[in-house]
Amino acid sequence: MDSFADIRPYNDDEVAPVLRKLLNDKELLDTIAGLRLPRLQRVFPKLVRPLVRTVLKRQLRGVATVRQFQQVVKLYMDDMIETTTSRFTVSGLDNLDRNRPWLLISNHRDIALDPAFVNYALYHNGGDTVRIAIGDNLLSKPFAADLMRLNKSFIVKRSAKGPRQMLAAYKTLSNYIRHSLTQEQATIWLAQREGRAKDGIDVTEPAIIKMLCMSQRKGEEAFADFIKTLGIVPVAISYEWDPCDEAKARELTLRERDGDYLKAEYEDLKSIAMGIRGQKGRVHVHFGEPLAADFETPVEVAAAVDQQIVQEYRLQPSNIWAYEQQTGSDDWRKLPADVLTELGDLGAASRAEFDARMASIPAEYRTKAVAIYANAVRAKLGRLPAVESA
Numbered sequence: 001m002d003s004f005a006d007i008r009p010y011n012d013d014e015v016a017p018v019l020r021k022l023l024n025d026k027e028l029l030d031t032i033a034g035l036r037l038p039r040l041q042r043v044f045p046k047l048v049r050p051l052v053r054t055v056l057k058r059q060l061r062g063v064a065t066v067r068q069f070q071q072v073v074k075l076y077m078d079d080m081i082e083t084t085t086s087r088f089t090v091s092g093l094d095n096l097d098r099n100r101p102w103l104l105i106s107n108h109r110d111i112a113l114d115p116a117f118v119n120y121a122l123y124h125n126g127g128d129t130v131r132i133a134i135g136d137n138l139l140s141k142p143f144a145a146d147l148m149r150l151n152k153s154f155i156v157k158r159s160a161k162g163p164r165q166m167l168a169a170y171k172t173l174s175n176y177i178r179h180s181l182t183q184e185q186a187t188i189w190l191a192q193r194e195g196r197a198k199d200g201i202d203v204t205e206p207a208i209i210k211m212l213c214m215s216q217r218k219g220e221e222a223f224a225d226f227i228k229t230l231g232i233v234p235v236a237i238s239y240e241w242d243p244c245d246e247a248k249a250r251e252l253t254l255r256e257r258d259g260d261y262l263k264a265e266y267e268d269l270k271s272i273a274m275g276i277r278g279q280k281g282r283v284h285v286h287f288g289e290p291l292a293a294d295f296e297t298p299v300e301v302a303a304a305v306d307q308q309i310v311q312e313y314r315l316q317p318s319n320i321w322a323y324e325q326q327t328g329s330d331d332w333r334k335l336p337a338d339v340l341t342e343l344g345d346l347g348a349a350s351r352a353e354f355d356a357r358m359a360s361i362p363a364e365y366r367t368k369a370v371a372i373y374a375n376a377v378r379a380k381l382g383r384l385p386a387v388e389s390a
Contacts, residue, residue: 003172003175004154004172004175004176004179006155007154007155007156007157007172007173007176008149008154008176009066009131009149009150009151009152009153009154010066010146010149010150011066012064012065012066015063015064015065015066015068015069015150016063016064018146018149018150019060019063019069019150021146022143022146022147023053023056023057023060024053025142025143026049027141027143028141028143028147029049029052029053029056030045030049031141031143031273032052032056033045033048033049033051033052034273035273035276035277036052037051037052059072059075060072066150066151066152069150069151070129070151070152073151074123077116077119077120080276081120084243084276084277084278084279084280085279085280085281085282085283086240086281086282087281087282087283088117088120088282088283088284089282089283089284089285089314090121090125090284090285090286090287091284091285091286091287091312091314092286092287092288092289092312093121093122093125093127093287095233095287095288095289095290096127096233096287096290098126098127100185100231101180101181101185101186101187101188101231102187102188102231102232102233102290103177103181103187103188103190103212103230103231103232103233104118104130104187104188104189104190104233104235104287105190105191105192105204105208105232105233105234105235105305106118106189106190106191106192106234106235106236106237106309107191107192107197107202107235107236107237107309107313108191108192108193108195108196108197108202109196109197109200109237109238109239109242110196110239110242110243110244110275111138111196111268111271111272111275112272112275112276113239113275113276113280114189114191114237115130115132115189117237117283117285118130118189118235118237118285119132119189121285121287122187128187129152130152130186130187130188130189131152131153131154131180131186131187131188131189132148132151132152132153132154132188132189133153133154133156133173133177133188133189133190133191134148134153134154134155134156135155135156135158135194136155136156136157136158136159137158137159137268138268138269138272139155140265140266140268140269141266141269144269154173154176154180156173157169157173158194170211170214171214171215173211174211174212174213174214174215175214175215177190177212177215178212178215178230181229181230181231182229189235190208191208192204192205192208192302192305192306192309193205193208194207194208196248198248198251198252198372199248199252199368199371199372199375200371200372200373200374200375200376201375201379201384202236202306202309202310202313202379203306204302204303204305204306204309205302206298206299206301206302207298208302209298209299209301209302210298212230213226213298223295223296223297224293224294224295224296227291227295227301228291228292231290232290232291232301232305233287233288233289233290233291234288234289234291234304234305234308234309234312235285235286235287235288235309236285236286236288236308236309236310236312236313236314237283237284237285237286238283238284238313238314238315238316238376239280239281239282239283239316240280240281240282240283240316240317240318241278241279241280241281241318241357242280242372242373243274243275243277243278243279243280244271244274244275244278245357245361245369245372245373246360246361246362246365246369247271247274248368248369248372249361249365249366249367249368249369249372250362250365250368252368252372253364253365253367253368256368281316281318282316282344284314284342286312286313286314288308288309288312289308291304291305310379310380313376313379313380314342315335315339315340315342315343315376315377315380316343316376317343317344317345317346317350317354318354318357318373319373319374319376319377320332320343320346320377321350321351321354321355321373322354322358322370322371322372322373322374322377323373323374323377323378325358325370325374326370326371326374327374331381332377332380332381334381335380335381339380358370
């Protein structure tokens with residue numbers, strides 16, 4: 001009996017029937033048309049759908065395994081990086097022993113792109129792609145769940161109702177992650193928190209570590225030994241430009257003003273599309289050092305992950321200009337030389353680009369937008385404000 005059947009990624013023998021179903025999914029075809037042919041889709045939606053189906057059939061011809069499906073995804077990923085990033089760089093890969101699996105715990109800025117860029121970095125450097133944790137709140141459309149599970153994603157059941165159901169769901173999730181790492185030798189990507197860091201403050205939720213510990217065999221293994229078994233590696237991802245900065249700033253502003261924020265229907269799916277299509281400028285992924293200390297509590301583990309993510313986060317010019325605009329200070333220059341040498345051009349053109357970007361955001365949201373970028377510098381200087389709810 002497959003105890004993880006309802007949350008795990010699809011197996012190779014499930015790929016073909018799932019693809020056949022997807023090729024006849026009108027919502028999926030319309031969504032792809034909207035991404036690839038937006039003008040034509042708006043004017044002639046019924047005519048575009050068969051065209052998209054024909055193109056997909058050609059691209060998916062002969063695809064019968066997860067790896068073959070990911071080869072198709074790679075084509076889209078290559079195109080996205082080529083058209084929406086000015087530079088993509090990677091560091092820290094030498095920290096990873098390729099002969100064993102790792103639990104990659106990453107900061108979380110973009111719903112789909114964070115694990116996608118990690119996969120891209122690993123794949124193009126001779127590594128295997130990862131299994132990706134994704135909340136079921138993002139899978140409101142059936143085709144979204146199928147696509148994610150074809151792409152080695154497994155489901156986090158955040159929508160479970162009641163304490164008992166939630167406990168059971170998280171225990172199953174914890175057992176699946178451990179099973180993947182120890183039995184199937186599969187590397188896992190996990191966000192450091194539930195939901196994106198919309199305010200630009202990267203903080204690991206100890207609850208994530210506590211969830212992982214639900215698979216610890218309490219009477220047989222010590223906490224410190226269990227954590228080492230997981231092989232936790234912090235990952236820091238930075239974007240020069242956040243395609244969702246205005247949407248995040250709007251949410252933070254309304255949440256602060258009204259005390260709450262109610263998402264619109266399919267808002268998360270729209271954020272995914274916005275992240276994929278939007279300009280990101282320079283993107284950097286850093287793989288940290290595996291956690292090896294004798295930790296005693298989940299809080300200590302979370303703090304160790306945070307320390308590496310803040311330390312290895314690659315600052316971008318947008319972070320510097322936002323910090324200067326917010327504080328009126330250039331004391332960021334006191335940061336270590338190795339942090340500053342990676343910044344590149346900080347000339348007038350760079351500042352003008354930042355100013356133009358902020359000017360494009362409605363004035364009532366601009367303060368939050370600036371803070372989203374400035375908080376990365378504040379973190380480096382140890383001057384972060386209180387974490388905002390997001």
